Amino acid sequence: MPPSASPGFPRIVALGDSLTAGLGVSPDQSYPSKLQERLEQAGFHYRVINAGVSGDTTAGGLRRLDWVLKSQPRIVIVELGANDALRGHPLGTTYSNLQEIITRLREANTQVVLAGMKIPPNYGLDYTRGFEAIFERLAREYDVTLIPFLLEGVAAKPGLNQADGIHPTAAGYEIVADTVMEALVPLLDSHDF
Template sequence: MFNRLNNRTMLPNWCRVVSQILLRGRISQSVAAFGAAIWLGLAVVTASAQTDPVRIVALGDSLTAGYGVAEQESFPVRLQAALAAKGIKAAINNAGVSGDTASGGLARLDWSIPGDTQGVIVELGANDALRGIDPAVTRKALNDILASLKQRGIPVLLAGMRAPPNLGADYAAKFDVIYADLAKEYGVLLYPFFLEGVASERALNQGDGIHPTAAGVDVIVKGILPKVEELIRQAAPK
């Protein structure tokens, strides 16, 4: 019985039944007090469960890790703050490793995504492009990441990347389509370009012209936020 009553969908109807019984005086005061205590306890447990933060892992490279900025200015921290400002409780775990390629992210996937993870933001591939890695290798690694997360039943937001222009049109044509192709194949959310509004903007990048400043991180967060909200709607317990 109590296992059934732990189901939030049953609680309102059960509460109404208890209320009617209490009002009609069909049970003794001692039993009524006992029933009221159970009612209150279940309500507290239910309210607690509803306010637990959704656990999201940001799996990425230096753009996620927060290279060159203070910890409190990193993408996961600023994203969590932006969600909190909208009344959305989420815990964004920073699983960014500077220098990581898509293959590197795949190699550490199992221990980077704990068993209680409810959603994952995948931001990988920038280093692949910077190093001119064969796009087929990048595609295979990202494919295997998405396949593994799908098998685990974890919703994903895939953050896309674009090849730098110096690698040529042929390389870009093979690399840039990877993200849209895989998002469609696996039915996951897609944010087409993680650095949208920041890439090539000198004022929003550090001296290397690659990593965003704190202000640049805020631009990224603002752009990707609607997609993260979609991810959380998919990830949140029903």
Template sequence: MWRIFQPLGSDRVNRFLFVLGVFLLAAFPGAAQAADLKLVVLGDSLSAGYQLAPEDAFPEQLQKALDEKGHSVEVVNAGVSGDTTSGGLSRLDWSVGADTDAVIVELGANDALRGISPEITRKNIEEITRRLRERGVEVLLAGMLAPRNLGPEYADAFDPIYADVANAHDALLYPFFLEGVALDQDLNLSDGMHPNAAGVAVIVENILPKVTELLAKTKSSKG
């Protein structure tokens, strides 16, 4: 009975390793090759997954949705809770590596909540987008709307930022990241501001066509 524990000869070792390799490739096909594209989500708590399990955060749910659609893309969570557009700009170079092909920019909610001047927000969003586009990175701006309790003047200055910047820098636009989720208590945490796992699922479903467009544009630009 102890013979099963005898050392394997070199031929038997090679055959064993070959069979093991075939098994691993079949069981884990994604490990056999790297994704064709790298997509970074540069954002704040709304995309970082505030108070959610890691697998429920926006980048992770988006990854699953894209995998199911057959896209060869790696989605990276570069969200930092509490980040403003100034914070996103300051960490842009190390958050978005040189191997990045496309970026979803989801920033600005904290600017509005803090009443930061829309001029500053516009300048930061434009600088982030400009620098990424100069690097040849395709950009999808996930827009935000100002809370209406800040008054119509603030909203009039804040709301058009994302569309204006997208038009100026040949970037794609998803007008409102929280579309279909904002103010719905069933889709948000108890704070009423951050999406729960179900809310993130709605965001992913809604934004998926625009992300698909982003990936197609990225592939086209890469030739």
């Protein structure tokens, strides 16, 4: 285990679905693994825990929250909701689940980074726009850091996505890790350098 990933250092938990788990790439190519590398290279002493579960929904993330909180994370990156939308779940349910996740994390004095997602337009304009607006609304209402779109610069780019057109390749995850790192740096304590 690299020195900065040692169990004694503050934890950053990446709570999410297959995009966090790194479906289709080796574990060391997932964005949480790449984020760990970037933190180490920048001299930050944090341990990144990948709590991504392929196929997970906001309800699943909420059910796993007690487990996440047991690790006493300083920061949790919440990347959930895409599977809700792809299954046509009501937008209100997705919002409520994310709201409860954020509320419980904040009650535990954990900083939240909310990763926004987008879905294909074939779900209808109202649903698509409503889904995207959930993340902006929650970030504004709860004053949490927002990554407007986790897959910015990666989505719909053939060389950066696997054959399914949804999950990034190793090269795509490098860009995702850069995006997350950019959002994370302002939250990192200077004494954790």
